[in-house]
Amino acid sequence: MRRRRRRFSWLSLFYFVVTSGLLIGGSLWLDRRGELTTARVTGKQEEITVQQVAAGGWYRWPRLAVESDTRNGSPGMATVTVPEQRYDALHLGDTIQVRYLPFFPLLARAADQSTGLVARNSLVQFAADPFLLRLILWIAAGAAALWIAACIASPLIVLAGLAWIALGLPFLFPAPSSLPPVTAESTGRVTSVTLLTKAPARSGSPSRSRIGRRAGDSVRRLATPYEVVQLRFTPDGRPDSVVAVDAVDSASVAGLAVGAIVPIAYDPAAPRQARMTLGSRTFRERNRYHMLGPMIGVGVLGMLGAWGWRHGRTRRARAASSAGEPAGTPSSIGAAG
Secondary structure, three states, X not given: OOOOOOOOOHHHHHHHHHHHHHHHHHHHHHHHHOXXXXXXXXXXXXXXXXXXXXXOOEEEEEEEEEEEXXXXXXXXXXXXXXXXXXXXXXXXXXXXXXXXXXXXEEEEEEOOOOHHHHHHHHHHHHHOOHHHHHHHHHHXXXXXXXXXXXXXXXXXXXHHHHHHHHHHHHHHOOOOOOOOOOOEEEEEEEEEEEEEEEOOOOOOOOOOOHHHHHHHXXXXXXXXXXXXXXXXXXXXXXXXXXEEEEEEEOOXXXXXXXXXXXXXXXXXXXXXXXXXXXXXXXXXXXXXXXXXXXXXXXXXXXXXXHHHHHHHHHHHHHHHHHHOOOOOOHHHHHHHO
């Protein structure tokens, strides 16, 4: 029996809208109706979200587990996200002002944070991805150049498109930057190892054909797989440990697994940028042009779109000109004959 294709689900969209509305609505309600209280720090955790990109990338979320007495006298526990500097300044047992909802104490936030501030910080962190920002600028510049060329002449569309693609190569795929300097050495315990063999993250629906999925996997497969490693260690002169994130070529470090102790080097002023002294990091250069094919495809599609827009505009102009000619003109007489 042939398997029925899975189509777009309105129910999934409904769940997404409702969930997003509850989260945003709850956050706004917390701004307006949340109560202030003093909470004790009972735990600290640096949550790392690994990006599925060719050159390595991750997001860091410093979170505090806090406990406070609610209005009815029962203990309330929550997890709040704070800036990195404040995360380092607070220790277990310290207190922090939080805002919480009396009927749902799990929904809490640092008192000096708001929905707008949290959204802005999240947007800044998301836009900090250099490739994403460059990609948006490249697409916007190319669209403007192709539109101007299409308004002038068809040959300029090809010239503008080729220039757009050529300039995009050094702009989207710059040479990897050098690693930051290190002045101190220590050892770190591996807390997580994530193997990356494909990029970007798979977004295809289950309804895609097996051939289409295989073709997409082939395009996404990295020339050099790599491993993102989380390392926990305590820098000299600091009471608490920190989590550093490093990335190395896959299988370039023997015995790399959770719990392993590895030598590291770091800058005391920026310990979270520590890196292992083992392994190789050639993946940044070898995966540099990973998205070259799709980039050229976008450039070609942009040229075809600009040419189609100019062709349609020319046809509409000719049709309007023909419709506006008087009945006694030679063209209209010839058409009648």
